[in-house]
Amino acid sequence: MTEIKKINPLPFLSTLEANPEKDEWIKQREKELAEQAAKEAAYQMQKSVESSGVPRRYWHVDFDTYISRNEKDLKNLETIKKFTSLDNNDKVLILLGAKGLGKTHLGSAIIRNCGGKFISIEELIFKYESAQDFHAKTNREELMVLYSSTKMLVIDEIGGSIQQEKENALLNYILRRRYENMLPTVLISNLSKADLLKKFGEAVLDRLCETCISLEFEGESYRTSIRDVNL
Structure with a gap:
């Protein structure tokens, strides 16, 4: 009969002993x-x-650096946070209100948390016009594909261009393509809601009714407050 070797358990038990330093x-x-x-x-x-594409001034902003000055600001901030955390997000978020109310700050914070691209409508027009140059690194088709397919797109200063016809054409194209691609978009404007909706064609309005979340900001400009403090 084969002899069963006895195993000394002490070496194994020693490895299980408490060792505060380790x-x-x-x-x-x-x-x-x-x-x-x-x-x-x-x-x-x-x-x-x-x-x-987020402007350098806003590179370090986030939701927690946004100062809510009233109940509406708090509700808007919570709605924006929920927007950024949506699964399979294909919504259009519109931030409306006068200058200096923190809309660009929040748009930049959205990009910080979601990734994607940030661009002003004026810069978009400039890039589109420059893309027709023979020496341009990116042609018009590539430019439109970029902004139509990035996972999150924030377009600032809508309604602020002197080339309104071209602005409307680019917006309509990008919004249509992003709708088809089921991707989220943020539009920031100093226009009233009524004036902004006038910019879009009937087809775009129909899509916005299906996917749009609209938030309005009110109050005194942050920039005025900062100037008053610095005087």
Whole structure:
């Protein structure tokens, strides 16, 4: 009969004994790795923001740096946060109100949290016109594909261009293509809701009725408050 060897359990049990010094080292190492991962994620997010088209002044803004001055601001902020967290988001979010109420700040924060592209309507027109140049790095078709397919698009200063006919044509095209691609879009304007809707053709209005979330901002300009403080 084969003799069964007896195994001394002590070496195995010793590895299970409490070792405060080793446990503390493991905890510290886990903390360091978590901090490194958080720093890398923050770095990558910042790089994404800086290459997105967000103006340099707004590179470091986020939802938590937006100052809500009234109940409506708070409700608008919560609605925007929910918009950014929607699954399979294909909505159009419209931010309306006078200058200096934080709309660009919030549009930039959306890009920080979702990725994508940010552009003013005036810059979009400039890029589109420049794209016809023979030496341009991007042609018109590539430009339209970029803004029609990016995962989130924020277009600022709608209604502020001196080329309204071209502005309307570009907006109509991009909104139609993004609707077809089931992608979210943010439109920012100083126009009233009625005046903004006049800009769009019947087909665009029909799509907006299906997918649109409209928020209006009211109050005194932040910039006026800042100027008063600095005087």
